Amino acid sequence: MTVTSTRAKPEGILxxxxxxxxxxxxxxxxxxxxxxLPAVLIVLVDMGYPLLRQITMAFQHFSLExxxxxxxxxxxxxxxxxxLGDSAFWLTLGRSLAFCLVCAALTMAIGIGGALLLTKxxxxxxxxxxxxxxxxxxxxxxxxxxxxxxIFDSRSGVVDWTLAGxxxxxxxxxxxxxxxxxxxxxAAILVIWMSVPLVVFMVYASVTQIDESMLEASTLDGAxxxxxxxxxxxxxxxxxxxxxxxxxxIWDLRVFTQIFILQKNGGIxxxxxxxxxxxxxxxxxGGDYGVASATALIMLLITLLLTWRYVxxxxxxxxx
Amino acid sequence: MALKSSPVRRxxxxxxxxxxxxxxxxxxxxxVNNSLVTDEALQSRTPSFLPxxxxxxxxxxxxxxxxxxxxLRMSFGVALIVVVAALLFAFFASMALSRFRFKGRKLIIxxxxxxxxxxxxxxxxxxxxxxxxxxxLNSVLGLSLLYVGASVPFTIWMxxxxxxxxxxxxxxxAMIDGCSRVGAFFRVTFPLLGSGLVASGIFAFLxxxxxxxxxxxxxxxxxxxxxxxxxxxFSGQNQATDWGGIMAGSTLMALPVIILxxxxxxxxxxxxxxxxxxx
Numbered sequence: 001m002t003v004t005s006t007r008a009k010p011e012g013i014l015x016x017x018x019x020x021x022x023x024x025x026x027x028x029x030x031x032x033x034x035x036x037l038p039a040v041l042i043v044l045v046d047m048g049y050p051l052l053r054q055i056t057m058a059f060q061h062f063s064l065e066x067x068x069x070x071x072x073x074x075x076x077x078x079x080x081x082x083x084l085g086d087s088a089f090w091l092t093l094g095r096s097l098a099f100c101l102v103c104a105a106l107t108m109a110i111g112i113g114g115a116l117l118l119t120k121x122x123x124x125x126x127x128x129x130x131x132x133x134x135x136x137x138x139x140x141x142x143x144x145x146x147x148x149x150x151i152f153d154s155r156s157g158v159v160d161w162t163l164a165g166x167x168x169x170x171x172x173x174x175x176x177x178x179x180x181x182x183x184x185x186x187a188a189i190l191v192i193w194m195s196v197p198l199v200v201f202m203v204y205a206s207v208t209q210i211d212e213s214m215l216e217a218s219t220l221d222g223a224x225x226x227x228x229x230x231x232x233x234x235x236x237x238x239x240x241x242x243x244x245x246x247x248x249x250i251w252d253l254r255v256f257t258q259i260f261i262l263q264k265n266g267g268i269x270x271x272x273x274x275x276x277x278x279x280x281x282x283x284x285x286g287g288d289y290g291v292a293s294a295t296a297l298i299m300l301l302i303t304l305l306l307t308w309r310y311v312x313x314x315x316x317x318x319x320x
Numbered sequence: 321m322a323l324k325s326s327p328v329r330r331x332x333x334x335x336x337x338x339x340x341x342x343x344x345x346x347x348x349x350x351x352v353n354n355s356l357v358t359d360e361a362l363q364s365r366t367p368s369f370l371p372x373x374x375x376x377x378x379x380x381x382x383x384x385x386x387x388x389x390x391x392l393r394m395s396f397g398v399a400l401i402v403v404v405a406a407l408l409f410a411f412f413a414s415m416a417l418s419r420f421r422f423k424g425r426k427l428i429i430x431x432x433x434x435x436x437x438x439x440x441x442x443x444x445x446x447x448x449x450x451x452x453x454x455x456x457l458n459s460v461l462g463l464s465l466l467y468v469g470a471s472v473p474f475t476i477w478m479x480x481x482x483x484x485x486x487x488x489x490x491x492x493x494a495m496i497d498g499c500s501r502v503g504a505f506f507r508v509t510f511p512l513l514g515s516g517l518v519a520s521g522i523f524a525f526l527x528x529x530x531x532x533x534x535x536x537x538x539x540x541x542x543x544x545x546x547x548x549x550x551x552x553x554f555s556g557q558n559q560a561t562d563w564g565g566i567m568a569g570s571t572l573m574a575l576p577v578i579i580l581x582x583x584x585x586x587x588x589x590x591x592x593x594x595x596x597x598x599x
Binding site for chain 2: 196197
């Protein structure tokens with residue numbers, strides 16, 4: 001029970017929140033702007049300025065020479081046409097989208113299922129599941145990456161050993177990182193494993209706020225479990241679901257660290273690139289900053305397109 | 321809900337729950353387990369499911385590695401600066417967003433969400449150049465500076481939820497008693513945010529503690545690596561991968577975070593009670 005409370009955050013976005021200071025006087029009060037100043041300032045310096053420079057670079061010819069001081073020429077949409085004309089980009093984009101959608105969908109499904117399951121468990125089991133979630137959630141990415149590489153190791157990995165033991169002899173000594181498909185399977189398992197706890201905690205926190213009497217009344221009225229889930233549970237947890245879905249899509253589309261590090265095992269970087277690692281390669285390794293910046297901008301646009309519907313819906317749901 | 325579930329259904333749920341929990345706890349168990357067995361056991365083709373060939377040797381290796389200590393100092397320094405700065409800035413900002421209706425408020429809220437979408441890779445190069453021009457490469461300050469900006473939006477988002485939960489009336493009555501508006505924020509609301517501050521602070525800490533990519537770009541010198549860079553470099557140091565050492569190092573790296581999570585869990589229980597009182 002107490003574990004869930006780490007996620008008390010949804011509280012603030014649920015409809016039953018205490019009223020904010022709604023009818024404030026509309027007179028120009030400088031105080032809120034002053035209060036916002038430090039946060040806005042640091043974000044502008046850290047992200048606003050670099051982003052502007054990057055946007056400029058996307059329209060310039062900018063490679064190593066310019067890096068060392070040669071003035072950069074504006075080349076219009078040249079970088080963009082080069083990116084869009086490159087088949088490697090389209091392959092990478094498709095891979096990224098597929099990976100993002102599969103991971104986000106499975107994470108949401110498992111997370112919601114886990115949260116609903118939590119409400120049905122006996123206390124000791126529930127405590128155990130919550131402890132497991134908390135531990136998995138607390139694991140630093142780099143620690144998780146190391147242990148997953150070890151679990152799927154081709155020599156002494158426990159997965160190969162188990163599969164071979166189950167009669168799949170071909171799996172003994174199988175290198176998961178040498179084939180794009182199994183590479184992404186491992187990456188997806190890792191990403192889903194890392195993201196599910198947050199979804200479980202957030203959804204569980206909001207599910208437990210559902211009025212029990214409403215469910216009981218609907219049972220008396222003859223509603224079955226599925227109907228209750230659709231008509232009572234889903235609408236109540238909708239704001240939280242929306243928020244988590246948005247975040248999952250954003251996070252899974254810009255996945256970098258996991259792929260970047262797992263790629264060191266396989267030597268098939270080209271076939272396992274996602275947008276993030278592709279930009280890194282073109283820019284930092286390849287030295288073509290103009291094209292890398294253009295790709296990064298396209299990536300930002302795609303994220304906005306993918307999430308815009310959810311974001312507007314989320315903002316509409318009552319005053320944020 | 322408990323009323324209608326039959327014993328059969330309940331045990332089916334419990335079994336599913338157990339499997340679910342075991343699946344999720346397994347990698348954590350595997351990490352700790354494999355940090356505690358001898359090299360021979362690690363090399364063997366049959367995995368050891370229990371640390372029967374027990375040894376502390378891997379921890380000794382790590383704890384005698386000066387690079388580990390330097391990375392630990394670096395990571396703690398950065399995380400500390402990020403937590404303090406991000407919390408302070410986010411507290412101010414969330415007071416503004418929660419207590420006032422002003423022009424541009426909606427824009428700020430949307431920005432907080434949209435900023436999450438900006439791919440970090442989109443800014444590497446110019447961030448690197450910016451930090452370079454300030455001569456802050458390979459320094460705690462340079463890295464923290466960028467981390468604060470990266471974690472402030474999310475911290476605002478979280479903290480705002482908690483600030484919304486504190487009734488304005490408390491501040492107003494303090495103001496009637498002669499407190500200034502800002503004074504009321506600090507004397508009345510701030511202390512009531514305890515659990516919210518802890519929770520959002522932990523998130524900022526975690527973000528800084530875990531971050532790999534910016535650190536990879538900004539920190540190149542050997543004695544300015546953070547823990548994620550150190551652990552990733554660990555495998556490259558020796559000819560054969562020292563899996564025991566990697567597992568021990570990864571466990572040590574996870575330890576502070578796990579401790580923090582356990583602490584926050586209790587704090588949040590208090591927070592829940594406070595939330596219940598607020599009604």
